[in-house]
Amino acid sequence: MSLHIGDTAPDFTVDTTAGPITLHEWAKGSWVFFFSHPADFTPVCTTEMGMTARLAGEFERRNVKPLGLSTDTVEEHRAWICDVDETQGVSLQFPIVADPDLTIARSYDMIHPGQSETAAVRSVFIIDPDMKIRLTMTYPMSVGRNFDEILRVIDSLQLGDRARIATPANWTPGGEVIIPPSIGDEEARRLFPQGFTTIKPYLRTTHVN
Structure with a gap:
């Protein structure tokens, strides 16, 4: 399934490190930074999760809820969070979606067979409080995201809406x-x-x- 800017973000109910969530209900009028990573216990992903946790205050100030995803299980996520906290000097609090059957990854076109048949590429979806997709970005597995750019585009979208x-x-x-x-x-x-x-x-x- 190919999702476009302006589409309604597909809703889902899923288990996460923070317990079960239903996307549209969980967002509750907030913006969402929904992002996928290829696998737990991998180096680039560890730095990205650490940076997301480190920027918790910046996301909160913008009324943005981070939501991670990979095709690993909740148990694997929770074990890995200990490594993220230890190596990155953070306390990761945002939920990470478990998608071992690839259902959500496929619905959001996060599985690119040229990269992997089972692991998600580094996708980014910025979703507004009306659950509309406002921005998409896709990075290869070997390239970590630029979080200054993620915050910049959120600032631009929010200022554009307001002014x-x-x-x-x-x-x-x-x-x-x-x-x-x-x-x-x-x-x-x-x-x-x-x-x-x-x-x-x-x-x-x-x-x-």
Whole structure:
């Protein structure tokens, strides 16, 4: 199954390291950072789980719930968390989905046969409070994710929803933003009383808090 931006994230009920959850009910109005890793007790995955745990406060500040997944069992996850905590200097609290029968991994297109028939690639789904998929990223098994980028795109999506703006290449919080062409100049003057700069009729920039 191929999922696209704007699709409703498929719901599921599953066992996790925090007990059974149903995705849509568990999210409860929060954003979700849903990400898969190939296998427990592997080096790159250990660093990614540690970084997710280390950034717990950053995710909470953004109203984002992390949710991991691999095709290992809950028992394997729980044993591995001890290694993650020990080697990464963290206390991992977010749930990790157990998907040994590959049901969820397949529904989210996390199994790429060119990489593995049984282990998930490093997929990322950013899901909003309406359970809509807002961003997808897929990394090969050998490449750990850039968590600065994950936080950056969450910031961009949330600011865009709040202020009706888009963000340019390499945008970081506090930087100049773009007024979408769908907003005319008259409406832009009302929405952005701080003013804006017109570079081209289709390229207008401003700053928002």
